[in-house]
Amino acid sequence: SVTAYISLGSNLEQPVQQVLRAVEEIAAIPNTTLTGASRLYRSAPVGPGDQDDYINGVVQVRTTLEPLALLDAFQAIELLHGRERIVRWGARTLDLDLLLYGDEKIENERLIVPHKEMHWRNFVLYPLADIAPQITLPTGQSLQKLLQTVGDEGLSAFAD
Numbered sequence: 001s002v003t004a005y006i007s008l009g010s011n012l013e014q015p016v017q018q019v020l021r022a023v024e025e026i027a028a029i030p031n032t033t034l035t036g037a038s039r040l041y042r043s044a045p046v047g048p049g050d051q052d053d054y055i056n057g058v059v060q061v062r063t064t065l066e067p068l069a070l071l072d073a074f075q076a077i078e079l080l081h082g083r084e085r086i087v088r089w090g091a092r093t094l095d096l097d098l099l100l101y102g103d104e105k106i107e108n109e110r111l112i113v114p115h116k117e118m119h120w121r122n123f124v125l126y127p128l129a130d131i132a133p134q135i136t137l138p139t140g141q142s143l144q145k146l147l148q149t150v151g152d153e154g155l156s157a158f159a160d
């Protein structure tokens with residue numbers, strides 16, 4: 001089995017509940033055990049368009065599922081939350097992204113791991129540091145170093 005990290009994000013239809021419910025649903029994925037969860041963060045939306053702040057978090061799991069099977073499970077959960085891909089980068093009820101899958105580097109038409117944008121997204125790096133502060137990414141970058149470069153602009157730990 002491997003340790004995998006998943007980022008969660010929501011900025012539609014009661015984002016805190018969307019994210020908390022998604023953590024429970026991830027814990028219920030077959031052959032998968034939830035082994036860690038970050039604090040929730042409120043973060044200013046990155047990307048185009050005028051949309052609400054996000055609620056973001058990261059969870060850690062141990063799983064024997066292959067990466068694409070894990071991705072299928074995430075997409076099923078997103079559908080449960082009424083995820084509609086209307087516009088790219090648009091507001092969404094729930095976004096689950098596979099950040100890391102063990103130390104593997106994966107690149108296929110459905111999946112790129114480590115997640116391409118995670119290295120500059122404070123709304124991913126700060127919650128990840130709640131769970132695995134000393135982690136080194138498969139790219140060789142230390143999370144502590146990335147935290148310093150990315151800063152905490154637009155980010156605040158959400159009182160649970």
Ligand SMILES: CC1(C)Nc2nc(N)[nH]c(=O)c2N=C1O
Pocket residue numbers: 008009010043044045046047054056089090095123
């Ligand atoms: C639209 C885009 C890039 N912006 C985001 N911005 C924030 N703050 N949090 C997200 O989870 C998030 N997700 C996205 O997909």
